Amino acid sequence: MKQLTLYLSIILFQFQAIVGQVQEVNPPDYIKTITFKGDTSESQLPILTLGEYLVLEFDALNGDEEDFYYKIEHYNYDWTPSVLARAEFMEGFDNQRIRNYENSFNTYQIYSHYKLTIPNQRTRALKVSGNYMLNIYNDYDELVFSRKFMVQENMAQVGVSIKRSRDVTYLDEKQSVDIIVNSNNIRFNNPSQTVKTLIVQNNNLTTAISGLKPQYTLGNELIYKYTKETSFWGGNEYLFFENKDIRAANNNIQFIELHDLYNNYLFTNVSRKNKPYTYNPDINGNFVITALDVEKTAIEADYAWVHFSLVANNTLKDKQVYVYGNFNNYATNQSNIMHYNADSNTYQASILLKQGFYNYKYVTVDANGVLGEGDVSGNYYQTENNYKVLVYYRDLGARYDRLIGIGETTSVNISN
Missing domain, CATH: 2.60.40 (Immunoglobulin-like)
Incomplete structure (x- = not known):
């Protein structure tokens, strides 16, 4: 028996070495505004106490009223797969369809808003603490996106x-x-x-x-x-804008145009590196969905193209520049990359965002894939x-x- 246990442990170690640390999968372009938090926290990184609720919400902009399914996995501290079977970390079962969804109302952008709460009637409880991954799949059992969360015991x-x-x-x-x-x-x-x-x-x-x-x-x-x-x-305090009134220029929005959707043009930003530190209250990269004169923000808040611009300088020419924040899970990909405009000598990006209050900043990635959070914003103690x-x-x-x-x-x- 001891030899069998040792053999299985070796196999598990080799499997984990091959698999490595699991990474979150960011969504395709038609999935927007993923909010992920506990029932007692506004944080976009849910850290729950055993017994608390987990709430995931997101919008699908394809207008298909598509079905989505969720699965839950348990992981070790280092995000390698746990040896626990589902029955050991979960009461009930997963791989269920997300049944709670509504279509947008009175918006230029059509979307379906999905909401998942755990525990629920089918996934009745998470039984142990540790690291978890919530995976969202489509009808073809293809992984659409995933998000990490943690459950704690409050023992220390x-x-x-x-x-x-x-x-x-x-x-x-x-x-x-x-x-x-x-x-x-x-x-x-x-x-x-x-x-x-x-x-x-x-x-x-x-x-x-x-x-x-x-x-x-x-x-x-x-x-x-x-x-x-x-x-x-x-780092530095985050920049921000607010477009809860989508028809009028608001905080840090220079002007607005209406085409198929509203277009919000932000004031052009400049590099804050090597400049004196200035206190500016922020929400540490977070975002809040909000809209004026609506009863149900989740389905009545509209989408707008938000246009970002940053004055270019020579220190950025060999690096990729991105708009960065919790609104896209701090990803650096094609959805938030900035492109250089030689006519205006600025980096520019247009991102489709739901009405709300957003924190953001500009970061760089060099040829070796190294993230430079302070290359544009600077670093201040x-x-x-x-x-x-x-x-x-x-x-x-x-x-x-x-x-x-x-x-x-x-x-x-x-x-x-």
Whole structure:
């Protein structure tokens, strides 16, 4: 029996090595405005406590009233496949059609609005904590898009504080995260092997830091006070616009035209790199769907082509420039790439967005695929950012990584 268990473990390890970390799949062009959150949070990165609800909403702009289906998968801390069977992490069953949808009303852009809530009558509960992926499929069992979420047990206390970088080279550009983990419910055995942490800035998993081990252990208290390893670029406050009144110029909208759909032209932005930091309240890259004079925003808010423009400079000429934010899950692809216009010496992009309040900024990607969040916006230690620290624990002999606690803070009170 022991030999069989060892053999299966080797096979599993090899399979995970081949599969690697699972990545979110971004949707095709006709799927828009994916909002994904818990019932008690406005965050676009749902981190639920066991028993809480998960809510996914999105629009399909093809006008076909297409059927969509959902499946749920459980993953380890590092987003490799979990060994748990569905019956072990879920009560009920998935692979069900999303039944709650409505068609748009009184809008230029026709769309169907879908809403999925978990738990529901068929997927009655998620039974264990950890990492999950929600996959959305069409009638042909083709994956349309996927989103990550986490479920925690609230078994540990996670203290988080934000400091200026301890590396004097980046003293004015980076922010460092200090962590203290304690638990009255779990006795940490061999914490350097059994405890894992994930640090997320502004709900952006693409720039998250993971794989850190506690530096010090005081009884059952784990302390992380790294010099470089927990440092993030400070970035800058997000830019924003609001088009809740789609027929009139509003915050940061220069003028409006109506063709087949409304076109909102934003004021041209300039690079903020190497300029003095200026505080500008934002919602850390998030977005909120809102519209004036409607009763039901989900189906009565219209879509508009939003035109972004950025004054070009020589530092960007060998890089791709993108419009960046939670509205497209911080992706850098053809849907939000900017194109250079030689006549106006600007980078330009047109993105179809639902009415609302949006945060965005401009980022670059170089020839090696390296993301430059500060190439246009600059990096400043004073920037107000949101930080979440997730703590996972897999006891000796356990079969999956439990998410035992979460800590959250902002850098508004950053200290030396």
